[in-house]
C-alpha cells in the first residue's frame with residue numbers, strides 16, 4: 001500500500017488513479033482548479049443548456065429529478081436546481097426502513113421537503129430489505145451492496161414512469177476522492193456500469209424468502225428502457241465551482257440540517273459529523289472498509305481538506321491515526337440486533353476480509369495498521385503497480 005504524495009489517497013482505493021509522478025487524479029484536478037485552468041463560465045453555460053433541455057423534453061409538470069436522502073448534498077442540489085437554475089424538480093427518496101432510519105434522518109428528510117418541494121418517497125418491504133442486507137453482508141462484508149442498488153435504481157424507475165428525462169446527481173467521485181467510477185466530466189448517464197452499481201443486477205442476492213418479483217426496485221432499468229426514455233443523468237458538482245462537502249454542509253446547516261452534534265470522532269470515525277446522517281450502520285461499514293482496504297471515512301475527509309488547502313499532509317496523518325476507522329461497539333451491536341446475528345458471527349465474517357498486507361498483530365496481540373504514510377508510488381513493488389497506470 002502506498003499513498004498519493006500530495007494528499008493521502010491510498011493505492012488500495014478501488015479505481016484509484018495515481019500517475020507516474022505519484023499524484024492522484026483528485027489532486028491533479030484541484031491543481032488545475034487552483035491555477036484557474038477550469039472554465040467555470042463554460043461549465044455553467046453547459047449546465048444552463050442542460051436545464052433548458054430538461055424543460056423542453058419533460059412530459060410531466062416537473063423539469064427534472066433530484067434523488068435525495070435529506071443530507072447536506074441533496075439539500076444543496078435541490079435548492080440549486082430550483083433557485084439557481086429555475087427548474088421545478090421532483091425529489092425522489094428511497095427511505096430506510098423504520099428500524100434503520102435515525103430520528104435525525106427522518107427529521108432531515110422532512111426538513112428538506114418543508115423547504116418547498118414535491119417528493120416521492122419509496123419505502124421497500126423491510127423484511128426483504130433485511131434479508132438482502134444480510135446476504136450482502138455475508139457475501140461481501142458490505143451490507144450496502146443491496147441497498148445501494150435500490151438507492152440508485154429507484155430515481156431511474158421514477159424518471160421513466162413519469163417521463164422526466166433529466167436527473168441530477170451530486171459530485172463526480174473522480175474529482176472528490178479520485179475514484180474513477182464512470183465518466184471524467186459531468187455526464188453520469190453510464191452510472192449503471194460504475195463500480196458501485198455494477199450493472200444494476202441484484203440476482204446474486206436472491207435467497208430463501210425473496211423472489212425475483214421482490215427485486216423490482218433493486219434492479220436498474222434496462223439500457224433499452226433508458227434509451228427509450230432518452231435519459232440524461234448529470235453530476236451537478238462538475239458544473240459548480242464551490243460544490244464540495246464543506247460548502248454543501250454550510251448551506252444545508254443554514255437551512256435546518258441536523259448534524260451529528262452528540263457523537264465524537266472517536267465514536268463515529270468521522271471528523272465532520274455531517275456524513276450519512278440518516279442511519280448509523282454506515283459508521284460500522286467504514287470500519288469494515290478499513291479492515292479490507294486500510295482506510296475509512298476520515299481518510300476521505302482529510303484528503304478533501306488537503307485539496308481545499310485547509311490542512312497539510314502531516315496534520316492529516318495525525319488525524320487519520322487518531323480517528324480513521326473508529327466505530328463504537330454500540331453500532332456493531334445495533335447492526336447485529338437488526339440482522340439477528342451474533343457479534344461473534346459478525347466478526348467471523350469481517351475477519352475473513354482482513355487485509356494482511358496492511359494489518360499485523362502488535363506486541364499486545366491486537367491488529368495494527370502497518371503501513372507507512374510516506375510510502376509513495378516510487379516505493380511501490382511491481383505487484384502493487386500491477387493493473388494500475
Ligand SMILES: [Zn+2]
Pocket residue numbers: 004005006007008009023024025026027028
Ligand atoms: Zn492526491
